[in-house]
Amino acid sequence: MTDQVWPWPRGAATGIGSLPGTDVAEAQRVVLGELPDLPHLPELPARGPGADLVGRGAGLLVGLPVELYAARWRIAPRPGRDLRRTRDLMERDLDQLAEQAEEYTGPIKVQVAGPLTLAATLELPIGGRMLRDPGAVRDLTGSLAEGLRGHVEAVARRVPRASVLVQLDEPSLPAVLAGRVPTESGLGAYRAMESEVARTALRTVVEAAGVPAIVHCCAPDVPLELVRDAGAVAVALDLAQVTDLDPLGEAIDAGLGLLAGAAPALPPPAGRAPTSAQVADRVRQLWDRLGFPRARLPEQVVVTPACGLAGATPRYVREVLAACRDAGRRLAEE
Template structure:
């Protein structure tokens, strides 16, 4: 049983965080620091989309209709931040051997957030969202190759962040006017674009919404699923149980990202209780990865975030005892 975080962390100290992560979690990761300009998850994804040009508007990122040669100053800056972070990773992970995770905003969340050149979300245009997904997949493939080159001993795990996918499937993403919603996407359509990313190696899809579409994630070929355990309803637990028994790795979000920090027994209790209620084999609990409930980018301070990361290994001991009981 292992521990990791889910991507975002507070503050702007990439060097300090890289050192902490290599020491304090079992699966270190290249962090996103949204407090920095161009350090958020969307800017990170736009930096990877080298086949399409985009600029940053007051309302967010927008494709401009040109190719890479017409990339805006903002897009070039986002790429510069990512290169600097890779330099730090290479420096601090010199000689590292083991799992190493990188995160990227998924194609559906990106399509539901980024605008077309003439307005409204890319989600509205079938061809545009496919083009964006393919460009993102191309960029992710090269990004993973770069990480492997810089840290040759790493077994790279790709995390796809899809917080908006439940709303996309439900037809709940507002149009630009705000008077209507974008048409819902069916499950097979969602699987089709996600599957562009699951062939690059071990892949975990992360969605900390109340109703994560776990079946979509497993059908896309993802080997892992990351969810906020506190938000799962009964149907969600049923799907999670099916995924566990099919061999999926579960990234169980057990530590709240804000508020009072529970002790390890309190944090572990929801997972252990529901596992037993579903009648799942306790041995399968050993394939669980313990994580915060979601990203820690909005924790009150780096010290607070470190305390939440430190709690993860204490939870492992409690869950491990339950698995052996």
């Protein structure tokens, strides 16, 4: 795999997505300042409905309007106020990005909820999750694929000298495959989705994006072979959730990149972020246990926090992003 060209610079670090607060201009300044080699478009869920993971993803759907009902997102008969708010928040984010990243020329990452997590979360107008209806899941997948294609083009127009990467957030993927998504009553669960159906849905969205795609899942039991077969260039994992090294080693050996979640998303009791040396050690130790040559590490691995940082303090955010950035540089210099 030494001749593989990765869509990020050697020794890169990035964030997973969410940050605290409601000031998008400040959030983007922090990301561009602390993660100069691979910044991401930050998400600020504290802004309320439509700024959350599911709301942002649902806002990209084409021909499937959504609305809030009893604090949950569901498919709506027609576009309304909730959808307008969601799309307005995204438009403001992109306009701000055009201003903040006007001179930026490297790769930039945007995040969107993946089709399986949306299917496990969005509700049908008649009740129940979209996951219960295979036809609805297919419609959702096609709608997201079309919307994501347009979103990538919109980002590329705002930062024309940058190259866009897409991160599909799939926290529900293992539960969908294992039949662990609970029904509304909580007394049962939806039937497990066949791996081939899930793979096809992911591949449809990955291919529609038209740019390198990363699948992020911070749950245990991430189906790495499925992620790779769906066409993703990399997987983003919380290293604390990795218990079985063999599947990860096989996926990396087969050419899957790794966004290694190596720093806690929430401050430890002492309140201090880990040092860059500690973060680099964590990544290096995993790599050594997998048995790969050190020279490949800074090429194939991007250093990240374990998950989104929406629950952290602004000070911790800066500290942990700087630690990840400097850890990536340490690994590149070895």
